[in-house]
Amino acid sequence: MPRESKRALRERANRIFELLAEEYPDAECALRHRSPFELAVATILSAQTTDERVNMVTPELFGRYPDAHALAAADLAEVEEIIRSTGFYRNKARNIVGFAQALVEEHGGEVPRSMEALTALPGVGRKTANVILGNAFGIDEGIVVDTHVKRLSRRLGLTREENPEKIERDLMVLFPRERWTLLSHLLIFHGRRVCDARRPRCEACVVAGLCPSSRV
DNA sequence: ATCCCGAGGG
DNA sequence: CCCTCTGGAT
Secondary structure: OOOOOHHHHHHHHHHHHHHHHHHOOOOOOOOOOOOHHHHHHHHHHOOOOOHHHHHHHHHHHHHHOOOHHHHHOOOHHHHHHHHHHHOOHHHHHHHHHHHHHHHHHHHOOOOOOOHHHHHOOOOOOHHHHHHHHHHHHOOOOOOOOOHHHHHHHHHOOOOOOOOHHHHHHHHHHHOOHHHHHHHHHHHHHHHHHOOOOOOOOHHHOOOHHHOOOOOO
């Protein structure tokens, strides 16, 4: 069995992207809020939880603290109480209030638009910054390689690498830049709902026909 | 029992 | 590099 050509691989990869985008039309806006501020805060809260859980607390959170100035002056204990169900709530409360304070003090209350400025802010690492840049500003800086993206990329035969940075490079070559951000969301959605670590449900998978690991 | 759209700190 | 922080889903 001959190895798949680069061209064939790229075509298969982008066909997978299109099928997943069709399957999960709301993947890109699951965390999209009214302003970059809301999106950034919601993204910080989303660490180690689901979008659904974050979306349950954001109405109350942004009802009380509609902008960076309000959140910067918030009472920590109150914020903790509101976001409790998202997990890591003490860290996250400290982070989003500190984030708001940094926005006010260093960026005039606005969310900055560069990877460097974002990752300098409390609670924002590379992954969170990537999501903020992609969803709030349409800037595709890179691909977030979390455990889902890693697992699915390998199962789908998009990479043979193990190292997340090498996986990211392979994916960046395979997909046009304007698909980088959405790709992460699609693989994460699919990883949670269908292609999980324990028992992948190939019979319910829309890209099973394009997947070398599929059992069907 | 185990895993998760992570970041910060020792 | 390894640890901690948390709740919820499965």
